Amino acid sequence: MGALWGKSAERAGGRKNLLLSHLLDTAAVAERMWDGFLAPSTRLVLDDIAGGPGKGRGFFAWLCGVHDYGKATPAFQRMWPEGAEAVRKAGLTWSDHLISRKPWRHDRAGAHLLCRDLSEAGWTEERIDWLWPLVAGHHGRFPSRRDIKPTSRAKGHLVGLGPWPVAQRALLTRFTAELGFEDVATPAPAGMPNRAVQLHLSGLIVMADWIASDEKHFGGVDDLRAVTFEAARGRAEKAWSALGMHRGWGSRAPVEPEAFQDRFGQAPRPSQTMVVEAARRMTVPGLLVVEAPMGEGKTKAALLAAEILAARFGADGVFVGMPTQATSDPMFGQVREWLGGIDEELPSRVALLHGKRMFNPEWRALVEGSEESDASRFGGVDEYGECPEDDPYGFGPEDRGDGTPSSSPGAGARGPAEWFLGAKRGLLCPFVVGTIDQLLLAATRTKHVMLRMAGLMGKVVVLDEVHAADVYMSQFLMEGLRWLGQAGVPVVLLSATLPPRQRQDLVSSYLAGALSREEYTADGLPEPGGYPSVTAAWPSARPEGTRGTEEVPEPRYLVEHSAGWRADLPVALDLLPEAVPPPHARREDREAAEEAAARSVADLLERELVDGGCALVIRNSVARAQRLHELLRGRYREKGEVHLLHGRLAVRDRADRTGECLRLLGPAGVEGAKPRPRRMILVATQLAEQSFDVDADLLVTDLAPVDLLLQRIGRSHRHAGVRRPARLAAPRVVVTGVDAVGSEPPRFPGASEGVYGRYPLLRSAALVRRAIEGSRDGSGDTAWRVPSQVPELVAAGYDPSDDSLPPAWREVAEAARRRWEDTERKRADRAAGSLLTRRGDREGSTLAGLHVAGRAESGGDATVEWLVRDGDPTVEVIVVVREGGVLHTLSGRALSVNGDVPDELLEDLLGGTVRLPSSLTEAAMEELRPLPAWFGHARLRYCPALVLDHGRGTALGKYEVDYDEELGLRQRVLTAG
Structure with missing residues (x-):
């Protein structure tokens, strides 16, 4: 145990970190997350899983810490020569010949070892079946049961022969005892959570691992005598404070009737009162569909409804999803103003999530002084735009890209903790405003999808303009609603014009998840009798003493309408x-x-x-x-x-x-x-x-x-x-x-x-x-x-x-x-290939095999649009103009002779970013590259340049392209000759 290493010296601040030390560090971070990050609803669920009040915290720490158990195998220990030599000297040997060409990832190895050792410790098969995928998937993808087994051609050397099983069990026993459990049987959960809760926990495990992999706060510990849980707790507490991590609003008191006036400085309109009261009348988390004319005040009603739902059901934040980047920006300011009326500290905890957020002055002011612009810290990708796999030294590119790197500073100047600014982490911030793509991507079979879904669970989700989702996007929207329904996440959907069939489909999807059914059709859903209207749907409360695996009674509906704010x-x-x-x-x-x-x-x-x-x-x-x-x-x-x-x-x-x-x-x-x-x-x-x-x-x-x-x-x-x-x-x-x-x-x-x-x-x-x-x-x-005729006209337009x-x-x-x-059917089928669950698998009980045969595998933020929005792919370019041999920004400011970009010109240069029409995509990908001087620049190295001549035009493929000061980008087919 004193020889098994978890992080190489090169990746642990100059001194190797023992494997037990890393497991305890991660468990200690999990305790910090419990105390200062997890939503009350998540803590209640964990208590229930662990067997009762007060038991969830210890179980959660054990679950997070055991994630890297698979590193206690020859398959991993051989990968760093210096560490391998120490392990061999301790009497733990292997045949390099038999395992050198048969890689076995430590995440899968950990799942395999736990299946073996937890069974021997007395865990039931049901408990093991839902837990091992959380370990096997902690690097982003959930394999099947057969995929976690080592190849038989290695003749047992991958998992370890001779004294290896004894050493492995000793490690697991020591780790478990350090956390205060009597033996390995003691942390066994009392129940089996549904699959959405498992996905939530998986994302939290990844979060704990990434934080505990920051060498700045968790450097090497190579002396077993210094490895204790108390020492790990001290390291975790300092790291948590230095990173500036925080929760949302924590436990909320009931929202008083006069809250609307207090929050927004005006009395509620009848439709707003209707929405707020519907939120109060829901007995368990459910779905609210608000339909009202433009200018009626749906957003304010939704925000107060979210506040009520959070207080009643233990949510710790809000995600507000908008149809576009342009609509996200004003909503960002509106949400911050609303939260400021609750607590003056909350506006600084709101993240803006979309690709052009650095052009939003309010966001720039929040993160001024942070290092968001450094893609090497927050990009999480290699030169191919993909998160690489583990490297031989235990702190691989995957960890370096997605974990907090050694250069990570603490919180931003006035905004969310910088840790939340990293790739795939934004939704974990307590309050988030962004494009609906953030939710849609959380419903895809992509790498690290558990982080995205964990960021939505524990919040109230508000989605505006849901009618804007076409049939392709709607497949991801409905898949997301299924998972949120199963997780018990309150959701508020807003629309001015919603066809009746679309309303029913949205309600049916949420309830299918809440009822854990493959399919569900809300046939009994009443039609609104007027406009504005609210439609509320939620599963009936479970009888006292029942658990999540038992059947739930049929859902309940509340459908009401009110007078509009202004006359027709x-x-x-x-x-x-x-x-x-x-x-x-x-x-x-x-x-x-x-x-x-x-x-x-x-x-x-x-x-x-x-x-x-x-x-x-x-x-x-x-x-x-x-x-x-x-x-x-x-x-x-x-x-x-x-x-x-x-x-x-x-x-x-x-x-x-x-x-x-x-x-x-x-x-x-x-x-x-x-x-x-x-x-x-x-x-x-x-x-x-x-x-x-x-x-x-x-x-x-x-x-x-x-x-x-x-x-x-x-x-x-x-x-x-x-x-x-x-x-x-x-x-x-x-x-x-x-x-x-x-x-x-x-x-x-x-x-x-x-x-x-x-x-x-x-x-x-x-x-x-x-x-x-x-x-x-x-x-x-x-x-x-x-607006009164709107529902009638919309219904007629689609009937x-x-x-x-x-x-x-x-x-x-x-x-x-x-x-x-x-x-439309073909577009829906095309989307189905990337959905998080396949048809016929929506009643699955565990996460095993969730990523098997996944077509969409990258899941990076930069690839959101092609994945969840239908249509031909498009390319964004930065337009520069060559005048007299010198390159200029689109606004006319000169760059250096070689095209280098001084810091003071970077935002001006990026202001010339434009999206090309799809007809130019192929030519752009073949012909356009970043300028040579950009390759070493964090924000420019992946940005192709469109270089225009002094007349602001150029040839691209078979087209002539120019940028007119008033008209914008134009294209014409090149004439022959």
């Missing part, structure tokens, strides 16, 4: 048809049609804004938006009247323009608000569709599926007290992007059909037609009543039995429906 607005619909060429038209004809369509919109705006006013035009593609803006800027010479916002702008340009639009057209209280302009036109893509709080006097929009069309309508006449020109005093929407909505089936531009599919567009066009025809002949509705389609359209629509459903 009658939104008049009009049509501006455009000539749509047939699908196989010549490129010249298509371009001519697009030019004519842009002119018709420009002419309309010229007429409608003759007396002033602010118009929002939403186009379904970047190219359509750029074409219209180019035409408009030729007509409106006055500076500041025409604005453009889309996804192919450099990140700084996009952030600046978004902020400027919010200051001009946003609510009166927005920071830096400016006087509303006399006349303004904002041309945008779908970026303006959700969580974009601007108010337009007139909306012109390409046709979209009806739920998204209603989202766009939510940007029109949104704010009270706005003075508008007389001709725009009533809300009006002009729909374009369709050739006609008459008796014959309409055609749509290829860009629209490519994004949404023909069938949803046909159903939306039929609803628009019905409103327009009714206004002409007086036979029907002359306007859409928003094949609805009769709104004209008879002449039905044959074409039926064929389109079959194609659309087939496409």
Whole structure:
């Protein structure tokens, strides 16, 4: 035991660390986590697993500490020559010839040894079966039972012959005794937790291991006499303090009725009271689905509901998931303000999670002075973007990449502890705001998925704009809800426009997890009787004395609606048809049609804004938006009247323009608000569709599926007290992007059909037609009543039995429906290959084999988008401009002669990051590389550069690419010759 090493001298501060020392260090860190990090709900579950109140802490420490038991094998001990020699001298030998070419990872070896030794100690097979995968998976993947066995060709030398079994059991016995247990049989759990709880515990084991592997705080101890649990506790306490680790809000007192007024400075609206009361009435953790119009105050209601649910069910923090990076930024500030009303220390514990967070000034100010920018510390990847496996010295690249490195400082200046800023750790921070991708990736069969899911469990999860998830993303969303339901995590879903089928699917997924069933359909779920509404679903409370493996009664539902905050607005619909060429038209004809369509919109705006006013035009593609803006800027010479916002702008340009639009057209209280302009036109893509709080006097929009069309309508006449020109005093929407909505089936531009599919567009066009025809002949509705009519319209837009389609359209629509459903089914099947659990395996009792045959294996933060968002992969590049042989940032600041980037220019350079369209991906991957001077730079070494000439253009593949100061990135097919 005094010879077995756990960390080599090179990886333990210059002196080897004995294996027993590392096991005790990890157990001591687990105690610190229990005392200062674990949610009350997690501690209660651990107490229950361990056999009663007060027993969970010791069991958790033992469980975390035993993770590296597999290092007590020849397969591991031979890997560091100096350590191997000492082990041989102690009488523990092996045949190098038999094991040198038969690697056996220590995580799998540990599982194998525990299966053997725990059985001999009297543990039941059921207890062993759920525990060994937690040890086998502590480096990120869960193997099957057969995969943990050593190859028979090594003839026992991998696991150890002769005195090896005695030494191994002595180590396990000594470790167990140091923790205060009588023998190895004593820590045996009393129960078997469900699989979601097992995944949670697995993530916590990884967290404890990574912290205990920090050589700065846990250096080498090579004298067995100095190895005690008390010494390990002292090291762990100092490390915990130095790292600045903290929990969320801990145990909460019940939330008082007046809390809404206290938190937000206003009395709750009826819909907000409805949501809050629904949270109070849930008897166990469950799901809340909040449906309310844009501007109703769903977010504030959800945050207070989260506070109530956390207090009632022992959650220690909140994750708020948003549809995009752009919507995450303002929510970050809102969550910090809310938490500040609870405790002035809490805002500093909020993490922002998305790839462009360093462009958020509030986040930058929080982490100023930290080393987040050092990818060598927090990237956790090698040159291939993958976490490597163990190296021969016991503290391998896997540990160096994902564990806290020796250079790790303590907490950031004013923000979350820096430990939480590392790769795959962000969700472990007590309070998190980020893109919904963070939750979606936690539902994938990827390496270290247990860390991500552990970061969600023990929190209340709030997801905004859930209707924005397409069929591909929805597979991951529903898989995540299954795991959260099984773990007993309270979840709040927010949406303005949710089709009934989607609502039922979301509830069914959560309940399938809560009831531990392969599939569950919430057939008894009532439909809301009005709008706004709340739908609550939760499993019935378990009878007294029952455990997690017993069947639970059927779920309970609470479905209510309330009056809206403001009266209905009658939104008049009009049509501006455009000539749509047939699908196989010549490129010249298509371009001519697009030019004519842009002119018709420009002419309309010229007429409608003759007396002033602010118009929002939403186009379904970047190219359509750029074409219209180019035409408009030729007509409106006055500076500041025409604005453009889309996804192919450099990140700084996009952030600046978004902020400027919010200051001009946003609510009166927005920071830096400016006087509303006399006349303004904002041309945008779908970026303006959700969580974009601007108010337009007139909306012109390409046709979209009806739920998204209603989202766009939510940007029109949104704010009270706005003075508008007389001709725009009533809300009006002009729909374009369709050739006609008459008796014959309409055609749509290829860009629209490519994004949404023909069938949803046909159903939306039929609803628009019905409103327009009714206004002409007086036979029907002359306007859409928003918001009260929203549920009815959304339901009609997705219900094949609805009769709104004209008879002449039905044959074409039926064929389109079959194609659309087939496409949707294929997209769902494509996602299924990466889901955390496979079909038929959702009632599994352990984590064994969870990663077997996993297609998605990397799981790095940088690969989130391609994995959980469907579509062709895209590439981000940094745009630089070559002028007179010298490279400049996109904003015009000169770099060094060799392209080196001084520190003061780094943020300016990164501000020129732009995402290329998918049509350029292949060429970009073949032709673009980081600049030579960037290869040694932590934040730039993986960033390809797009070098433009003095005219701001270049050739890329078969395209000519340029970056226009106003239009952003453009591409054209290179002409022959």
